[in-house]
Amino acid sequence: MTVGTAGAAANRPSPLFDRVALIGLGLIGSSMAWAMRRDGVAREIVGHARSAETRTAAMRLGFLDAAYETAADAARGADIVVLCVPVGAMGAVAAEIAPSLSPGAIVTDVGSTKGAVIEAVAPHLPDGAAFVPAHPLAGTEHSGPESGFAELFDNRWCIVTPAPGAPGRAVAKVRELWERCGAQVDVMDPARHDLVLAVTSHTPHLIAYTMVGVADDMRRVTKSEVIKYSAAGFRDFTRIAASDPTMWRDVFLSNREATLEILGRFTEELFALQRAIRTGDGQHLFDYFTRTRAIRRGILDAGQDTAKSDFGRGRGAEPPAPGPSPVSVPADPEAASPALAPGAPPGASPASAPGAARGSAGGR
Ligand SMILES: NC(=O)c1ccc[n+]([C@@H]2O[C@H](COP(=O)([O-])OP(=O)(O)OC[C@H]3O[C@@H](n4cnc5c(N)ncnc54)[C@H](O)[C@@H]3O)[C@@H](O)[C@H]2O)c1
Numbered sequence: 392m393t394v395g396t397a398g399a400a401a402n403r404p405s406p407l408f409d410r411v412a413l414i415g416l417g418l419i420g421s422s423m424a425w426a427m428r429r430d431g432v433a434r435e436i437v438g439h440a441r442s443a444e445t446r447t448a449a450m451r452l453g454f455l456d457a458a459y460e461t462a463a464d465a466a467r468g469a470d471i472v473v474l475c476v477p478v479g480a481m482g483a484v485a486a487e488i489a490p491s492l493s494p495g496a497i498v499t500d501v502g503s504t505k506g507a508v509i510e511a512v513a514p515h516l517p518d519g520a521a522f523v524p525a526h527p528l529a530g531t532e533h534s535g536p537e538s539g540f541a542e543l544f545d546n547r548w549c550i551v552t553p554a555p556g557a558p559g560r561a562v563a564k565v566r567e568l569w570e571r572c573g574a575q576v577d578v579m580d581p582a583r584h585d586l587v588l589a590v591t592s593h594t595p596h597l598i599a600y601t602m603v604g605v606a607d608d609m610r611r612v613t614k615s616e617v618i619k620y621s622a623a624g625f626r627d628f629t630r631i632a633a634s635d636p637t638m639w640r641d642v643f644l645s646n647r648e649a650t651l652e653i654l655g656r657f658t659e660e661l662f663a664l665q666r667a668i669r670t671g672d673g674q675h676l677f678d679y680f681t682r683t684r685a686i687r688r689g690i691l692d693a694g695q696d697t698a699k700s701d702f703g704r705g706r707g708a709e710p711p712a713p714g715p716s717p718v719s720v721p722a723d724p725e726a727a728s729p730a731l732a733p734g735a736p737p738g739a740s741p742a743s744a745p746g747a748a749r750g751s752a753g754g755r
């Protein structure tokens with residue numbers, strides 16, 4: 392049964408899909424919906440969330456045409472189903488939607504790990520379905536339906552890891568879906584993806600969680616100095632360590648091998664640095680920090696971040712995007728601006744609000 396029907400998106404430029412079903416309506420599900428609306432990717436965007444509160448929020452915010460109580464009902468009649476739930480829930484959701492998939496339907500996901508998701512999802516899918524896993528390398532520490540915004544994927548990478556035998560037509564459609572959501576797409580082997588992401592995302596998150604945990608353990612200072620005198624490095628760690636506990640528990644449990652491999656290397660390097668500090672080996676420290684500085688330069692040169700520092704002061708932040716001044720997503724449905732309404736023209740979404748408010752680097 393649906394919560395309500397806001398009407399199919401009409402008069403959009405060349406929709407890629409008739410009906411897209413999003414299973415899971417948190418940060419990534421809602422951001423995808425906003426990005427798809429912006430570009431007129433689908434005639435109809437429907438979704439499923441387990442809680443009535445989330446389904447109601449999705450309809451109130453206006454990023455869905457219909458919200459269903461079950462994943463199976465949302466998937467019925469969809470030409471593509473996007474699994475936007477924590478990676479540990481992917482298998483159960485795949486089992487639930489499998490019987491209601493249309494022949495030839497594409498199933499894709501946005502999970503942060505790929506090998507375990509493929510293992511969990513693929514066995515449940517009927518022969519006629521094409522499974523094309525994907526992972527947008529864009530996110531924030533926020534979660535839930537209110538946290539999404541259309542610009543989240545703009546100029547970020549999305550890695551597609553097609554299962555062996557996935558039809559080229561389905562892979563091309565998933566590629567185009569992400570390109571139209573603003574991302575650049577690369578195709579990668581799932582095991583390679585999991586190793587690369589263990590280096591660039593998963594282990595850094597674990598290190599941030601650890602550092603904030605260490606500070607919290609130091610009860611003497613935590614309640615006052617750690618907060619009051621928090622320096623930029625620690626503040627960056629606290630943002631990362633504020634990320635969703637369910638999502639990250641599942642990431643580490645499902646990318647165990649690669650994360651442990653990188654953590655082992657990390658520990659060795661840490662011991663070497665510890666030794667250099669103890670023995671006063673300044674040359675080792677200087678050479679090491681010179682090498683790591685070059686990595687940052689490479690990221691800036693690749694356009695994956697900006698050199699402008701902010702550190703929460705708002706001084707070096709990007710200038711606000713042209714257009715209406717940023718406002719936060721209103722809690723009161725009546726206060727929603729017309730741009731929030733379903734059927735708003737492509738390009739209009741509340742996303743510019745939270746996205747712009749967070750700044751271009753901070754919102755990612
Ligand atoms: N947050 C990020 O930075 C980020 C970036 C890229 C990919 N991802 C991946 O995207 C997926 C979703 O993450 P998110 O950030 O949107 O999380 P989120 O917490 O904002 O949203 C997840 C949603 O899934 C729902 N859910 C959980 N279990 C479910 C189940 N069994 N059935 C139906 N719904 C269920 C939750 O209620 C929630 O609404 C995860 O797999 C995550 O690894 C996250």
Ligand SMILES: O=C(O)C(=O)C[C@]1(C(=O)O)C=C[C@@H](O)C=C1
Binds near residue numbers: 502527530631754755
């Ligand atoms: O900016 C953030 O909050 C993120 O950590 C996003 C981030 C990452 O860059 O590591 C986290 C997990 C994802 O799977 C993809 C993106």
